[in-house]
Amino acid sequence: MGAYVAVIVGVSLLRNALDRGAIKSHVDVVSKALLGDSRADAALGMLGLGSGLFRELVDYACGDLANCCAELGSLVRLRELVGGFDVEFFYTDTKTSWFCAMVIANCVSKGVLSGVRVLGATQVSLFGGDLEGGLSSFVDVMGRRLLNYSSRGFETYVVITGGTKLEAVLASMVAWLMDARPVYLVEGGSLIVLPRLPITLRPEVARALCGIDVGIMPSAEMLSELLRLGFVVRDGGGYRVPRWLRELLGARGLC
Helix, strand or coil: CEEEEEEEEHHHHHHHHCCCCCCCCCCCHHHHHHCCHHHHHHHHHHHHHHHHHHHHHHHHHHHCCCCCHHHHHHHHHHHHHHHHHEEEEEEEEHHHHHHHHHHHHHHHCCEEEECCCEEEECCCCCCCHHHHHHHHHHHHHHHHHHHHHCCCCEEEECCCCCEEEEEHHHHHHHHHHHHEEEECCEEEEEECCCCCCCCCCCCHHHHHHHHCCCCCCCCHHHHHHHHHHCCEEECCCEEECCCCHHHHHHCCCCC
Protein backbone atom coordinates (compact mmCIF):
# COMPACT_ATOMS: atom_id res chain seq x y z
CA MET A 1 0.00 0.00 0.00
CA GLY A 2 2.71 2.48 0.99
CA ALA A 3 4.36 4.00 4.02
CA TYR A 4 3.61 6.85 6.42
CA VAL A 5 6.38 8.53 8.39
CA ALA A 6 5.88 10.82 11.39
CA VAL A 7 8.91 12.98 12.22
CA ILE A 8 9.54 14.65 15.58
CA VAL A 9 11.23 17.98 14.82
CA GLY A 10 13.74 19.50 17.19
CA VAL A 11 16.12 22.42 16.70
CA SER A 12 19.23 20.73 15.29
CA LEU A 13 18.67 22.50 11.97
CA LEU A 14 19.06 25.93 13.56
CA ARG A 15 21.93 24.85 15.79
CA ASN A 16 23.90 23.25 12.96
CA ALA A 17 23.28 26.14 10.57
CA LEU A 18 24.48 28.61 13.20
CA ASP A 19 27.59 26.56 14.03
CA ARG A 20 28.48 26.19 10.34
CA GLY A 21 28.06 29.87 9.49
CA ALA A 22 25.07 29.34 7.23
CA ILE A 23 23.01 31.99 9.04
CA LYS A 24 23.66 35.63 8.17
CA SER A 25 20.34 37.18 9.25
CA HIS A 26 19.19 37.61 12.86
CA VAL A 27 22.13 35.67 14.30
CA ASP A 28 21.58 37.15 17.76
CA VAL A 29 17.91 36.17 17.79
CA VAL A 30 18.73 32.59 16.77
CA SER A 31 21.49 32.29 19.37
CA LYS A 32 19.24 33.49 22.19
CA ALA A 33 16.30 31.35 21.05
CA LEU A 34 18.48 28.23 21.13
CA LEU A 35 19.38 29.10 24.72
CA GLY A 36 15.70 29.18 25.66
CA ASP A 37 15.13 32.94 25.67
CA SER A 38 11.34 33.38 25.41
CA ARG A 39 11.52 36.80 23.73
CA ALA A 40 13.91 35.53 21.08
CA ASP A 41 11.70 32.50 20.54
CA ALA A 42 8.69 34.75 19.98
CA ALA A 43 10.76 36.91 17.61
CA LEU A 44 11.44 33.88 15.42
CA GLY A 45 7.72 33.38 15.07
CA MET A 46 7.27 37.02 14.09
CA LEU A 47 9.88 36.74 11.31
CA GLY A 48 7.66 34.34 9.41
CA LEU A 49 8.19 32.25 6.30
CA GLY A 50 9.16 35.09 3.96
CA SER A 51 12.12 36.32 5.95
CA GLY A 52 15.73 36.26 4.88
CA LEU A 53 16.50 33.85 7.71
CA PHE A 54 13.91 31.41 6.41
CA ARG A 55 15.38 31.52 2.89
CA GLU A 56 18.90 31.05 4.25
CA LEU A 57 17.82 27.98 6.19
CA VAL A 58 15.95 26.45 3.24
CA ASP A 59 19.05 26.87 1.06
CA TYR A 60 21.20 25.34 3.80
CA ALA A 61 18.87 22.37 4.35
CA CYS A 62 18.28 21.61 0.67
CA GLY A 63 21.97 21.96 -0.07
CA ASP A 64 23.06 19.19 2.32
CA LEU A 65 20.11 16.91 3.10
CA ALA A 66 22.10 14.12 4.68
CA ASN A 67 24.08 16.29 7.10
CA CYS A 68 22.12 19.50 7.72
CA CYS A 69 20.04 18.14 10.61
CA ALA A 70 18.88 15.01 12.42
CA GLU A 71 15.45 14.99 10.79
CA LEU A 72 16.46 15.23 7.13
CA GLY A 73 19.43 12.94 7.63
CA SER A 74 17.03 10.30 8.95
CA LEU A 75 14.64 10.75 6.02
CA VAL A 76 17.45 10.39 3.49
CA ARG A 77 18.51 7.07 5.01
CA LEU A 78 14.95 5.82 5.53
CA ARG A 79 14.11 6.48 1.89
CA GLU A 80 17.07 4.29 0.90
CA LEU A 81 15.50 1.46 2.91
CA VAL A 82 11.78 1.72 2.17
CA GLY A 83 11.52 3.83 -0.99
CA GLY A 84 8.90 6.60 -1.20
CA PHE A 85 6.53 7.53 1.60
CA ASP A 86 4.17 10.17 2.93
CA VAL A 87 5.72 12.29 5.68
CA GLU A 88 4.28 14.57 8.34
CA PHE A 89 6.30 16.76 10.68
CA PHE A 90 5.40 17.26 14.35
CA TYR A 91 6.78 20.20 16.30
CA THR A 92 6.27 21.23 19.92
CA ASP A 93 5.26 24.38 21.75
CA THR A 94 8.15 26.67 20.83
CA LYS A 95 8.41 28.91 17.78
CA THR A 96 11.98 27.64 17.40
CA SER A 97 10.69 24.11 16.80
CA TRP A 98 7.93 25.45 14.54
CA PHE A 99 10.44 27.45 12.46
CA CYS A 100 12.61 24.36 11.94
CA ALA A 101 9.59 22.27 10.96
CA MET A 102 8.48 24.83 8.38
CA VAL A 103 11.96 25.00 6.84
CA ILE A 104 12.29 21.20 6.63
CA ALA A 105 8.78 20.77 5.20
CA ASN A 106 9.44 23.52 2.63
CA CYS A 107 12.69 21.90 1.56
CA VAL A 108 11.21 18.39 1.14
CA SER A 109 8.21 19.88 -0.71
CA LYS A 110 10.62 21.05 -3.42
CA GLY A 111 11.05 17.43 -4.52
CA VAL A 112 14.60 16.95 -3.26
CA LEU A 113 13.66 13.45 -2.05
CA SER A 114 12.06 11.64 -4.96
CA GLY A 115 8.92 9.76 -3.98
CA VAL A 116 8.52 11.55 -0.64
CA ARG A 117 5.29 13.53 -0.27
CA VAL A 118 4.84 16.12 2.49
CA LEU A 119 1.43 15.99 4.17
CA GLY A 120 2.04 18.97 6.44
CA ALA A 121 3.31 20.02 9.85
CA THR A 122 1.35 19.76 13.09
CA GLN A 123 1.90 21.01 16.62
CA VAL A 124 1.97 18.61 19.55
CA SER A 125 1.88 20.30 22.93
CA LEU A 126 4.03 18.97 25.75
CA PHE A 127 1.99 20.72 28.44
CA GLY A 128 5.04 22.28 30.05
CA GLY A 129 6.94 19.01 30.24
CA ASP A 130 4.26 17.09 32.17
CA LEU A 131 4.74 13.41 31.26
CA GLU A 132 1.09 12.39 31.41
CA GLY A 133 -0.10 15.47 29.53
CA GLY A 134 2.65 15.19 26.94
CA LEU A 135 1.95 11.53 26.26
CA SER A 136 -1.77 12.29 26.05
CA SER A 137 -1.07 14.97 23.45
CA PHE A 138 1.13 12.65 21.39
CA VAL A 139 -1.50 9.88 21.45
CA ASP A 140 -4.29 12.30 20.54
CA VAL A 141 -2.49 13.98 17.64
CA MET A 142 0.24 11.76 16.27
CA GLY A 143 -1.18 8.46 17.51
CA ARG A 144 -4.45 8.89 15.68
CA ARG A 145 -2.58 9.62 12.45
CA LEU A 146 -0.53 6.44 12.86
CA LEU A 147 -3.60 4.36 13.64
CA ASN A 148 -5.44 5.80 10.66
CA TYR A 149 -2.65 4.91 8.25
CA SER A 150 -1.90 1.47 9.71
CA SER A 151 -5.59 0.54 9.54
CA ARG A 152 -5.43 1.32 5.80
CA GLY A 153 -2.53 -1.06 5.27
CA PHE A 154 0.35 1.45 5.36
CA GLU A 155 3.68 0.65 6.98
CA THR A 156 4.11 3.28 9.71
CA TYR A 157 7.29 4.76 11.15
CA VAL A 158 8.15 7.43 13.73
CA VAL A 159 11.49 9.24 13.35
CA ILE A 160 12.72 10.03 16.86
CA THR A 161 16.20 11.32 15.97
CA GLY A 162 15.13 14.97 16.38
CA GLY A 163 13.51 16.61 19.37
CA THR A 164 14.41 16.48 23.05
CA LYS A 165 15.02 13.27 24.98
CA LEU A 166 11.56 13.52 26.53
CA GLU A 167 9.94 13.92 23.12
CA ALA A 168 11.86 10.90 21.79
CA VAL A 169 10.70 8.78 24.73
CA LEU A 170 7.07 9.82 24.33
CA ALA A 171 7.11 9.39 20.56
CA SER A 172 8.61 5.89 20.94
CA MET A 173 5.87 4.94 23.37
CA VAL A 174 3.18 6.16 20.99
CA ALA A 175 4.82 4.30 18.09
CA TRP A 176 4.61 1.03 19.99
CA LEU A 177 1.11 1.74 21.27
CA MET A 178 -0.03 2.30 17.68
CA ASP A 179 1.92 -0.57 16.07
CA ALA A 180 4.50 1.65 14.33
CA ARG A 181 8.28 1.33 14.17
CA PRO A 182 10.56 3.93 15.84
CA VAL A 183 13.47 5.11 13.68
CA TYR A 184 16.73 6.55 15.01
CA LEU A 185 19.81 7.73 13.14
CA VAL A 186 23.02 7.22 15.11
CA GLU A 187 25.26 10.26 14.71
CA GLY A 188 27.93 9.34 12.21
CA GLY A 189 26.53 5.82 12.00
CA SER A 190 23.69 3.66 10.80
CA LEU A 191 19.94 4.08 10.75
CA ILE A 192 18.23 1.94 13.37
CA VAL A 193 14.66 0.85 12.63
CA LEU A 194 13.31 -0.72 15.80
CA PRO A 195 10.79 -3.57 15.60
CA ARG A 196 7.10 -3.21 16.29
CA LEU A 197 6.04 -3.99 19.83
CA PRO A 198 2.26 -4.06 19.42
CA ILE A 199 0.66 -3.43 22.79
CA THR A 200 -2.77 -4.98 23.25
CA LEU A 201 -5.11 -4.91 26.23
CA ARG A 202 -6.92 -8.01 27.39
CA PRO A 203 -10.68 -7.55 26.93
CA GLU A 204 -11.31 -7.68 30.68
CA VAL A 205 -8.68 -4.98 31.27
CA ALA A 206 -10.19 -2.71 28.62
CA ARG A 207 -13.67 -3.20 30.09
CA ALA A 208 -12.40 -2.38 33.59
CA LEU A 209 -10.65 0.79 32.39
CA CYS A 210 -13.70 1.94 30.47
CA GLY A 211 -15.81 1.31 33.57
CA ILE A 212 -13.51 3.30 35.87
CA ASP A 213 -13.70 6.22 33.45
CA VAL A 214 -17.46 6.42 34.07
CA GLY A 215 -17.34 5.67 37.80
CA ILE A 216 -17.78 1.89 37.77
CA MET A 217 -15.06 0.28 39.87
CA PRO A 218 -13.67 -3.21 39.15
CA SER A 219 -12.88 -5.89 41.74
CA ALA A 220 -10.23 -5.12 44.35
CA GLU A 221 -7.88 -7.63 42.71
CA MET A 222 -8.25 -6.06 39.26
CA LEU A 223 -7.89 -2.54 40.68
CA SER A 224 -4.67 -3.53 42.47
CA GLU A 225 -3.25 -4.93 39.21
CA LEU A 226 -4.20 -1.82 37.23
CA LEU A 227 -2.53 0.38 39.85
CA ARG A 228 0.62 -1.73 39.69
CA LEU A 229 0.74 -1.41 35.90
CA GLY A 230 0.17 2.36 35.99
CA PHE A 231 -3.11 2.05 34.07
CA VAL A 232 -4.92 3.63 37.02
CA VAL A 233 -3.66 6.34 39.37
CA ARG A 234 -4.87 7.53 42.75
CA ASP A 235 -6.47 10.96 42.64
CA GLY A 236 -7.42 12.39 46.01
CA GLY A 237 -9.70 9.85 47.61
CA GLY A 238 -10.50 8.05 44.36
CA TYR A 239 -8.99 6.59 41.21
CA ARG A 240 -8.78 7.68 37.60
CA VAL A 241 -7.49 6.53 34.23
CA PRO A 242 -4.59 8.72 33.01
CA ARG A 243 -5.35 11.09 30.14
CA TRP A 244 -3.02 9.34 27.68
CA LEU A 245 -4.72 6.00 28.30
CA ARG A 246 -8.16 7.51 27.83
CA GLU A 247 -6.97 8.90 24.51
CA LEU A 248 -5.62 5.47 23.52
CA LEU A 249 -8.88 3.70 24.44
CA GLY A 250 -10.84 6.27 22.49
CA ALA A 251 -8.56 6.13 19.43
CA ARG A 252 -8.89 2.37 19.27
CA GLY A 253 -12.65 2.48 19.81
CA LEU A 254 -12.47 0.47 23.02
CA CYS A 255 -14.59 2.89 25.08
